[in-house]
Amino acid sequence: MYGSAFPHGKKEFKVRAILTTVIAVVSLGVAMAAGRTLGPTVEFTALLGATTCGFVMPFFLYLKHFGFKSGSWLSMSVAVLFVLCLALYPIGITATVLGILEYD
Numbered sequence: 363m364y365g366s367a368f369p370h371g372k373k374e375f376k377v378r379a380i381l382t383t384v385i386a387v388v389s390l391g392v393a394m395a396a397g398r399t400l401g402p403t404v405e406f407t408a409l410l411g412a413t414t415c416g417f418v419m420p421f422f423l424y425l426k427h428f429g430f431k432s433g434s435w436l437s438m439s440v441a442v443l444f445v446l447c448l449a450l451y452p453i454g455i456t457a458t459v460l461g462i463l464e465y466d
Contacts, residue, residue: 389403389407392406402458402462405458405461406455406458409454409455409458410451413447413450413451413454417447417450418444418447418448418450421440421441421443421444421447422444424440425437425440425441425444
């Protein structure tokens with residue numbers, strides 16, 4: 363987002379405060395749009411957070427740190443698993459949406 367010009371001091375505080383406020387307002391809007399229950403909101407939050415932290419980020423960080431080596435079986439395995447973990451997003455979101463539609 364910033365490249366090598368990371369903000370410091372009051373500018374950093376201002377950027378973080380604005381970003382946090384935007385995230386909170388968007389979350390509140392989604393929760394209010396969910397209707398009677400917060401179940402769908404919690405499901406989406408858990409789905410995206412758990413998939414990102416538990417599956418996607420470890421493989422992404424490995425590839426970011428060590429790089430992709432086309433001759434290495436380990437690097438190829440990590441890349442394939444990374445792509446498969448990215449496929450969990452549409453699968454999980456589709457399952458959640460279908461579950462919501464089933465109850466309505």
